[in-house]
Amino acid sequence: MSETIVNLIHQTAFFSLTWGNLVMVAVALGLMYLAIVKEYEPLLLLPISFGMMLVNLYPPIMQEGGLLHFFYQLDEWAILPSLIFMGVGALTDFGPLIANPKSFLLGAAAQFGVFAAFFMAMLMGFDEAAAAAIGIIGGADGPTSIFLATKLHQTDLLGPIAVAAYSYMSLVPIIQPPIMRALTTEKERKIKMEQLRPVSKRERILFPIVVSIVVCCVLPSTAPLIGMLMLGNLFRESGVVRQLQETASNAMMYIVVIMLGTSIGATTSAEAFLKLTTIKIVVLGLLAFAFGTAAGVLFGKLMCKLTGGKVNPLIGSAGVSAVPMAARVSQKVGAEADPTNFLLMHAMGPNVAGVIGTAVAAGVFMAIFGV
Secondary structure, three states: OHHHHHHHHHOOHHHOOOHHHHHHHHHHHHHHHHHHOOOOOHHHHHHHHHHHHHHHHOHHHHOOOOHHHHHHHHHHOOHHHHHHHHHHHHHOOOHHHHHOOOHHHHHHHOOHHHHHHHHHHHHOOOOHHHHHHHHHHHHOOHHHHHHHHHHOOOHHHHHHHHHHHHHHHHOHHHHHHHHHHHHOOHHHHOOOOOOOOOOOHHHHHHHHHHHHHHHHHHOHHHHHHHHHHHHHHHHHHHOOOHHHHHHHHOHHHHHHHHHHHHHHHOOOOHHHHOOHHHHHHHHHHHHHHHHHHHHHHHHHHHHHHHOOOOOOHHHHHHHOOOOOHHHHHHHHHHHHHOOOOOOHHHHHHHHHHHHHHHHHHHHHHHHHOOO
């Protein structure tokens, strides 16, 4: 009987936990606090933090044959990131972008952070493929970060990259406003923009088809992301497959978020995460995001001058692809300067352009490295 009790005790996790595991469990609990109490992007942070806690309490859950290992395989095969993009497409209104095509330029300008971080990562000792996977964090797009990291065979860095990308997405309301205020004057923040023109149903239907053809012909490697994004949007805009649109944007989307979040969180075991490399990735991700925000605002200032003051530079910050949070931040900062200013729909143009822009940036990296 005593031997049975001893064996039972040794089967508990207390004998295998390391200080590193305890640190990561504490980090996971901190992220849960941000998700539940502060409500910082809980749909992302809650499953990620719980997966982080599980893998540090019971590492076999992520080893071959473990539950979360099977979820992670779907990440590696680019299935879950692509399905997330379908759900995003089914939820997204591209009308503001169609009504104001110049928004594409703001979305493109915000990708400067991606390429700035790419070069900074190489200066910090990362090889080119790893630098590209890290740089894409600047697009503030978790699924694209996961997609590119797996395509470039940077699975060892996937955990820190994904956690950094999703963390910065959830912290958009904290990170962006100081940069936006520092780079704009109060007069610029008060600029009111003209109402966007109405967009016809024909334009809305043609948009996802045309974008898919153009982008996939130029960068075929982006087809899984751009194709699914535009397919979801076509479900939405066609008006004839309401059941598919609702499934893609609700039930399927939430199932995929659960599987994606917990599996990404489970890549953050203490052995894999508590390294100097992780700190470098977190710092580079923050710099990438800050550079992207700044580039968008500065390009917005340029457009403001070229249009004679018709463009509020604040909407340039929404060029990162954290939809719709970045657009809401543009609205909030603009409303602080003038409560009657309504920038949300104008900011949605660069915001959704940023989703396409980040996917294109990932396609450029894949083309460079022959993926």
